[in-house]
Amino acid sequence: MAQTYDVIVVGSGPGGYPAAIRASQLGLKVAIVEKESLGGICLNWGCIPTKALLKSAQVFEYIKHAKDYGINVGENSADFGAVIQRSRGVANGMSKGVAFLMKKNKIDVIMGYGKVIPGKKVEVTDADGKKTEYAASKGVIIATGGRARELPNIKIDGTKIIEYRKAMSLEKQPESMLVIGSGAIGVEFAFVYASMGTKVTIVEFLPTMVPVEDEDVSKELTKQYKKMGIDIYTNSSVEKVDTSGKLCKVSVKTPDGPKTFEAEVVLSAAGVVANLENIGLEEMKIATERGKITVNEWYETNVPGYYAIGDCTPGPALAHVATAEGIICAEKIAGHKTEALDYNNIPGCTYCQPEIASVGLTEKRAREEGYDIKVGKFPFMASGKASAAGAKEGFVKVIFDAKYGEWLGAHMIGANVTEMIAEVVVARKLETTSHEILRSIHPHPTMSEAVKGATEAAYGEAIDL
Ligand SMILES: Cc1cc2nc3c(=O)[nH]c(=O)nc-3n(C[C@H](O)[C@H](O)[C@H](O)COP(=O)(O)OP(=O)(O)OC[C@H]3O[C@@H](n4cnc5c(N)ncnc54)[C@H](O)[C@@H]3O)c2cc1C
Numbered sequence: 404m405a406q407t408y409d410v411i412v413v414g415s416g417p418g419g420y421p422a423a424i425r426a427s428q429l430g431l432k433v434a435i436v437e438k439e440s441l442g443g444i445c446l447n448w449g450c451i452p453t454k455a456l457l458k459s460a461q462v463f464e465y466i467k468h469a470k471d472y473g474i475n476v477g478e479n480s481a482d483f484g485a486v487i488q489r490s491r492g493v494a495n496g497m498s499k500g501v502a503f504l505m506k507k508n509k510i511d512v513i514m515g516y517g518k519v520i521p522g523k524k525v526e527v528t529d530a531d532g533k534k535t536e537y538a539a540s541k542g543v544i545i546a547t548g549g550r551a552r553e554l555p556n557i558k559i560d561g562t563k564i565i566e567y568r569k570a571m572s573l574e575k576q577p578e579s580m581l582v583i584g585s586g587a588i589g590v591e592f593a594f595v596y597a598s599m600g601t602k603v604t605i606v607e608f609l610p611t612m613v614p615v616e617d618e619d620v621s622k623e624l625t626k627q628y629k630k631m632g633i634d635i636y637t638n639s640s641v642e643k644v645d646t647s648g649k650l651c652k653v654s655v656k657t658p659d660g661p662k663t664f665e666a667e668v669v670l671s672a673a674g675v676v677a678n679l680e681n682i683g684l685e686e687m688k689i690a691t692e693r694g695k696i697t698v699n700e701w702y703e704t705n706v707p708g709y710y711a712i713g714d715c716t717p718g719p720a721l722a723h724v725a726t727a728e729g730i731i732c733a734e735k736i737a738g739h740k741t742e743a744l745d746y747n748n749i750p751g752c753t754y755c756q757p758e759i760a761s762v763g764l765t766e767k768r769a770r771e772e773g774y775d776i777k778v779g780k781f782p783f784m785a786s787g788k789a790s791a792a793g794a795k796e797g798f799v800k801v802i803f804d805a806k807y808g809e810w811l812g813a814h815m816i817g818a819n820v821t822e823m824i825a826e827v828v829v830a831r832k833l834e835t836t837s838h839e840i841l842r843s844i845h846p847h848p849t850m851s852e853a854v855k856g857a858t859e860a861a862y863g864e865a866i867d868l
Pocket residue numbers: 413414415416417418419436437438439440441442443444445446448449450451453515516517518546547548549567588678681682712713714715720721722723724725752754
């Protein structure tokens with residue numbers, strides 16, 4: 404007879420492992436199935452190793468500009484191999500941390516390839532090809548995540564045309580790189596490589612860089628990236644990459660006509676696709692739509708007892724979204740009181756320099772939705788802390804509903820703004836109005852004063868502008 408658990412989770416990313424822990428906290432017997440490394444893309448090949456690379460790039464930027472702070476630094480250079488090694492070390496450490504958490508929460512880790520089968524069961528194929536069935540009395544949670552999207556005309560070959568995994572484990576720093584796509588992944592890698600001396604070109608299909616962000620943020624990032632020497636082509640598409648020579652010859656359709664670029668490496672950063680293949684969905688008739696598993700607000704699929712969360716379901720492909728979904732799903736399975744996720748209050752962060760953080764409606768979207776709005780902007784140029792830190796680029800922009808003062812959106816670009824956005828998320832959750840922000844003291848001197856400053860500006864009460 405198959406070994407039985409209350410819950411079996413397939414996939415141990417930031418969706419799967421928190422779901423397993425929450426289910427265990429609620430008294431359920433839990434197993435988690437993982438085919439590769441505990442922690443999923445986020446810990447092993449996504450959020451964390453990229454942030455380690457970005458930190459190295461930031462340190463190098465500081466050293467290059469040390470003179471601006473009155474510090475003399477001798478000859479210096481980036482040791483690309485050591486930078487990559489540090490990032491891999493950070494990722495491995497985090498993955499071990501998940502192993503510890505599984506043990507601490509008495510969750511059985513089953514290494515192997517999981518496939519959902521009838522009867523709330525999971526069939527696991529281990530490294531030797533041996534198949535074992537496990538049963539779940541309460542539910543199976545599918546949390547198989549995603550992988551890099553491959554554009555139809557640009558085949559990823561892993562050497563000259565690469566995706567994010569290879570971009571964070573290259574053996575040698577390329578002299579030139581063409582990045583396809585200016586979403587978070589594309590612009591983060593562009594910053595890492597450009598700051599270490601690679602000549603970077605970004606090609607974006609849509610009219611603006613970081614296209615999901617407020618247009619003012621896109622403009623500011625474009626300005627800062629151009630200052631760094633990054634070439635940017637928006638409204639442009641990569642038509643073909645010829646990899647037959649030493650350098651890739653990249654044919655790009657631009658608004659000014661076709662152009663050809665040469666680059667040692669092409670990084671395809673055109674989004675992610677869900678891992679849906681060979682996990683039993685067709686056999687089980689679990690419904691999918693546009694490449695994602697269809698779920699309701701409690702992450703139930705159309706087949707009772709089977710749930711899905713994270714990047715393999717619709718919604719923003721972000722680690723904190725996967726985690727929130729996993730926790731709600733586990734609570735629902737355990738019969739614990741829970742609350743559906745508000746997809747209108749999800750922060751998005753991009754860790755390039757300057758950093759980007761946003762939540763809620765962009766100005767354009769708020770106007771399209773018919774809101775009468777009050778918009779305020781506080782440039783970091785006017786911030787004492789930013790001046791002292793030598794980080795005067797960027798701003799905080801806030802958008803309030805003129806009638807009730809509801810906080811519709813906030814858009815930030817500048818140093819450390821990814822650490823500032825949670826204030827807005829909490830305030831919006833508590834239905835805080837502009838009036839309360841104006842009356843909440845923000846410590847001086849901090850970058851976060853800019854949030855209050857922007858709110859003052861929205862109401863014509865700016866002190867420092
Ligand atoms: C380069 C990069 C940078 C990113 N940076 C950020 C960031 O800064 N902030 C942020 O919020 N998000 C970031 N993301 C997105 C984030 O990594 C994902 O949204 C998140 O990892 C999704 O979590 P998940 O649990 O749904 O899936 P995943 O993290 O993809 O985990 C799925 C797991 O399931 C396993 N699996 C798949 N199929 C099976 C199977 N059949 N059997 C057993 N195991 C299986 C996989 O091996 C994997 O471990 C980044 C992504 C990338 C690629």
